[in-house]
Amino acid sequence: MHIADGVLPFSITAAGYALTVCGVGISLRTLHNEDLPKIAVVTASFFVASLVHLPLGPTSVHLLLPGIVGALLGSSSFLSITIGLFLQSLLFQFGGLTALGANALMMGTPALICGWLFRRIRGQTRTSNAVAGALVSGIGTMMAACILAALLMTAGEDFWGVARVAMIAHIPVIVVEALVGAGIVSFLYQVKPELLIPGAASG
């Protein structure tokens, strides 16, 4: 779930933008110039994957994918996610333009952490990779939900109830995300394992 315009207080919006600008700036400086177009193209595929709705009982959910983006792109995932969110807000209004900084932090930070975690725990076998994929996908979404709740809580005491409900609403998404994440990683491990080493794919 993305934060719409007008919810967060100005200070938090500005702080979110400042941190996002720093994150993107660091990425742009440290990455090789020839990697940038490649990351852009891969970002398009993540964007499209997040548009697909999966059935969940009477309703449907779409994936947030911070864990998988982190696992596949490593340290460039923050840049990728910020570009994706910028385009989502321009094209679909998923998340307001003024809340872009906060939204990028909400999705980008879990991706960075998940990328690091995935490399730590993935192991050597297909099963361990699938389990690691499920874990980082679930944890990534859970962290995004926690950051969302924390951001909503900064908007004042009135929003604490909303923050709690928003977190509970993410629980089914976390389960779906973990299951699909396991599917994605075990498929990639069998078909093209070199993609799971961040940097190798885009380098």
Added chain:
Amino acid sequence: MKNQVSKVIVLDTLESSALAIVTVAVVSLLVVLFRRRKKHRYSDNREPDWSIPVLDAQSDGSSFFHSWHPSVKVGTLCASCFLIVSLNTLTWSLAAVGICILAVLLARTPWERLSRRLVAISGFLAMLVVLLPFTSAVRPEDTVFLIFGMENWPFHQRGLIVALTIVCKAVSVVLLMEPMLATAPFSRTLQGFSGLGLPRKLLSMIALCHRYLFVFREEILYMQRAMRVRGFVPRTNLATMRIMGNCFGMLFIRSFERTERIYEAMLSRGYRGSFPAGPEPPKTVYDFIKAAICLVIALLLLSVDRIMPSPLL
């Protein structure tokens, strides 16, 4: 509870049931409308609607916004958005919605895409409108309604006002998006963002990503069609999750493999880190007059919001 709040209005059984009936009626009307829309969308073929809107299909008009220099336009309207989200009161947020509707009328952009944008934010805003009145904090001088049968969940008037203010602010920013983004070719609009300090490297990444969205959307629709003709029906079970995982994995592999070829093709066509932008149209005095008009309106809104929070009293 009662000694914390200065004004408690208890609704009796009749009023509460009338309120309940009205609520049920409104919700069921919305559900029926939504169902009909959805059915209409699925009726022609069974392919789900994952279409990506083309922002600049009507970019060759001649309105106030079309003739505005993209850089000045994007900068001004972004600043106006930030000023609008800083509003605090419901009255002036409503005024902002009115002004933004005028802007849309002036830009003559299609309402269809605008309604899609509004649907996109409606989930989040509906959550706020439903939850905030029941969960907001109790402050002195709040008015609280106790509805019969729901005494444990008092309805806070202030929570409702906060929620509606946010709805108005979000809607006004959404209304401004169309005049800002749909009145110039997308590449020009993106160039406009460079005036806000976005580096060129980032802009060419965004442009490339935008270009390939449409390619990969075709790709995944193609894959989904192939899955459907082989008898795949998405359900809530483990098999669906695994199969969709494989489908996404395939999409990512295709995109990663494609990047190499795309990059080589770009290099062979003379790519050197950014896309050639073409000559920018010169900025004229009119562009800055338009910017001044918009900013003055937004600043006026913000200042009356702070000086006269409630003009009716």
